Amino acid sequence: MQILINEVKYWMTEAGEMLKSALLENQLVVDTKSSRTDLVTNLDKAIQDFIVSKIATFDPTAKILAEENDRDRLEDVTGRVYIIDPIDGTMNFVLEGENFCIMVAVYEDGKGILGFVYDVMKNEFLWGGPSVGVFRDEERLAQPLDLGxxxxxxxxxxxxxxxxxxxxxxxxxxxxxxxxxxxxxxxxxxxxxxxxxxxxxxxxxxxxxxxxxxxxxxxxxxxxxxxxxxxxxxxxxxxxxxxxxxxxxxxxxxxxxx
Amino acid sequence: MQILINEVKYWMTEAGEMLKSALLENQLVVDTKSSRTDLVTNLDKAIQDFIVSKIATFDPTAKILAEENDRDRLEDVTGRVYIIDPIDGTMNFVLEGENFCIMVAVYEDGKGILGFVYDVMKNEFLWGGPSVGVFRDEERLAQPLDLGxxxxxxxxxxxxxxxxxxxxxxxxxxxxxxxxxxxxxxxxxxxxxxxxxxxxxxxxxxxxxxxxxxxxxxxxxxxxxxxxxxxxxxxxxxxxxxxxxxxxxxxxxxxxxx
CATH class of the missing domain: 3.40.190.80 (D-Maltodextrin-Binding Protein; domain 2)
Incomplete structure (x- = not known):
């Protein structure tokens, strides 16, 4: 499990650097999908392709469910499934330059075993799962209060x-x-x-x-x-x-x- | 004008340090004002008192309009007026520990000459006015596009x-x-x-x-x-x-x- 965790964190950190560079260098090409407010950029696709290529090498038999490039349906979720959102909050990515995340989940037979949510510009990387606990970077987080x-x-x-x-x-x-x-x-x-x-x-x-x-x-x-x-x-x-x-x-x- | 700018920035930076310490050390005492969701803390009052005391020394004849402690009405806004929000976004301060600002404006005869907005946890300090331009820290900012x-x-x-x-x-x-x-x-x-x-x-x-x-x-x-x-x-x-x-x-x- 530790090898898997380290791998995914490494891919996402790399992906985060790609997004920071793209924002700095103003390399965004923005397009629309289902409506004028449903945005997608060249970076959504590039980041997804990057992570998909890493999975193909690291875990070649795994299935992938992801937002872009016709990977958005998976009838059979048995076995190991990686679920990817290359840029969650694309509109914020384009218009705010912050408040967007790279997200990867690892599921086994329909159950989530690991989740990774990286708020890139805030540099807040949360990850973990039911068997390992939840961390911000390397710091283990306490369970929040059960507030009403x-x-x-x-x-x-x-x-x-x-x-x-x-x-x-x-x-x-x-x-x-x-x-x-x-x-x-x-x-x-x-x-x-x-x-x-x-x-x-x-x-x-x-x-x-x-x-x-x-x-x-x-x-x-x-x-x-x-x-x-x-x-x-x-x-x-x-x-x-x-x-x-x-x-x-x-x-x-x-x-x-x- | 430069002395005034430096003074106000100095007060607000000090005030920001007080808020960061209070959050770290969990020193918040929360109370309500007009309703159960209209929050005020000991820090709102302490920060305002701190800035008011600085103004009293630096600019003793100026008027003050501020959110807390019965300073929230000013019939006559002629002359120099300092307008203070010690913690803008008190609910975020209490519940998120981020997304709150310290704000000070300087008005002359009803017209704003300087504004200072300090997003404390993001460490984003914007300030300026019509005669000096608008800055983030020491970097002068360009005028945004006139988007629809x-x-x-x-x-x-x-x-x-x-x-x-x-x-x-x-x-x-x-x-x-x-x-x-x-x-x-x-x-x-x-x-x-x-x-x-x-x-x-x-x-x-x-x-x-x-x-x-x-x-x-x-x-x-x-x-x-x-x-x-x-x-x-x-x-x-x-x-x-x-x-x-x-x-x-x-x-x-x-x-x-x-």
Missing amino acids: LEDGLLGVNTKMYRENVRDIQQVTQQAMGVRMSGCAGVELNHMVMGRRVGYISNLAPWDYAAGGVLIEAMGMKMSRIDGKPLDLQDRQHFLAATPTAYQQILTITQGNEE | LEDGLLGVNTKMYRENVRDIQQVTQQAMGVRMSGCAGVELNHMVMGRRVGYISNLAPWDYAAGGVLIEAMGMKMSRIDGKPLDLQDRQHFLAATPTAYQQILTITQGNEE
Whole structure:
């Protein structure tokens, strides 16, 4: 396991340097995918190709699920699967030059064993899993307090908030406050560090896989917004929270159909 | 002017060290003001008292408008006025340990001549004014591009967004994306750096005074959300934006009464 951990950290650190250089040298080529606000850059593709090539050498029989280049579907998730988001928060990468993450998760037979979330410009590298614990760089992190909704901040997806999906506006009004960073990795890292009691968004598997391993290893809960299990297929309404906040949120969201 | 600039930067750097120490040593005592989510800490008051005492020595005839300790009203804003927010983003200070700012503005006869916004944990110190230019530490910053709403991110107040005040949900749908950081200083610093095309919130004078000097010195616009001038009195619905985005936003907000 230690060799695997060191390998993935090495790839991601290298990838982070590529992104920092690209920002400094202004090498971004920005394109759109499904809509005018669904951005992709030459770097999303280049970083993914870089990590995929490393996996092909290091672990040639493993499967890969990743955001770009037609690797975004995997019917069969048995065996070892690497789940990659080369740049989570591409819009922030392009418009803020910060608040974006490189993320890699390692799954075995549908269960997350390792997660790596690297907030590149903040230089905050969180990683770990159920058997090894959760670390920031080499420092082992303590489990956050199990705070209720009323004592913490909640990360929320802009569109779901505006459309009041499953009455999440009511959820947010029970929280101390609402934050929208535009990056799932930033939000899940905040949860790992005890800076959020929850996060509600509309996420693809590569958006939550790595951070999800970390928050579950920290004793937090995640599922679809209606409490049903996530399944690494498609985009789903995602809920993650401390155990106490999770129950508080489900009480509202399960009582309100979409 | 240079002596004044150096003085204020020195006070704020000292104040920043006090906040960093307090976070490290876990010295926060948290209280509430108008509601359960309107937080204030012992540090808000201590930092303000520290800066006020420095002003009393350096500039004894000046007036002071500040968030805490009954200094939050000033009928007469003629002469020199220092406007202080000791901790902008107190909730972030308490719950995130980051994304909060110390802010000081210097006004003469109702006009901003200097603004200082110090994002303490990010160590991003922006300062300047109409006669000296705008700086990050000692580096002079170039004026950001005059991007339209469709090309940039918009910072928005959570409650105004939820309540769709003056149809700002329509405004946000024309933008590339929406962000909510919970700190006016963070949002206005983003604008100064060209990472936001605008910011809409419900702000008191100490929330926007310092950052407002900087964005105006960068050729951007600010006013109430209906286009009327801000007046350093009371809390007001605040709009700041690039010249192009400002006109686009007013077209919507002026057509929709509150």
